[in-house]
Amino acid sequence: MVTNKRTTIWVMLGCMLLLLQTGCVTTAPNGKEIDEDKVVTAQIRLAKAYIREGQAGLARKPLEKALDYDSRSGEAYSVLAMVNQLEGENELAEKSFRKAIRYSDEPSDVHNNYGAFLYAQSRYEEALKQLDKAASNVHYPKRSYSYQSMGLVALKLGKKEEAKEYFEKGLRLNNRLHKAHLELADILFQEQKYIPAKSHYERFKQLARQNARSLWLGVKIAKVFENNDVVASYGLMLKKMYPGSEELKQYQGLLTNEE
Incomplete structure (x- = not known):
């Protein structure tokens, strides 16, 4: 798994070197031409790769580099907003969201x-x-x-x-x-x-796993339709999966009232 993650990052780094399509071109200090659009795209992809690998902190630098080349990149600001949000930097996240909206087509x-x-x-x-x-x-x-x-x-x-x-x-x-x-x-x-x-x-049951709230709702619905087997089944699931939950207390209260 670690090897796969490293491979992903290195692949993204490799993509940054593939500046094959024409765009806004500048000349580096070594005399080589750089396609700025390709660099921005590659840096954003690298940042997204870091986020996917759970390394949001490493995503900031490539995004800043992307914005150095294109200070009006809506996509870069959008991803930066995500990074700031993941790091709990809410004020910075909000600023990034607003810039992303301003600059996105x-x-x-x-x-x-x-x-x-x-x-x-x-x-x-x-x-x-x-x-x-x-x-x-x-x-x-x-x-x-x-x-x-x-x-x-x-x-x-x-x-x-x-x-x-x-x-x-x-x-x-x-x-x-x-x-x-x-x-x-x-x-x-x-x-x-x-x-x-x-x-x-x-x-809902076909699409998602049950939780305490959904099980309790299932109990109430089954109760209306007098399906006691389903009531008991959901109640047992509440006991096993969510001991101490408020929903279990409500279910136990229902049983007490019926005695």
């Missing part, structure tokens, strides 16, 4: 990532605006995920009806959004719309 992906960044900081109104900008681009290939994220933000803001709309929009574009299915199952269950709630829950 097509900034939808940056808007989406910036929205996720703001969501993680509980800046929900700002996050919603950024995610909406991404989702509004009908050509953006990840817009379904933007809608899913908008639904999660809307829930944090207490806007349940808006959240439903966002989740449904996302699922119309991509029916494999497991978070959207789980959230809709929960919302619909609360609204006593048990059949569609169960449908979304079953779809």
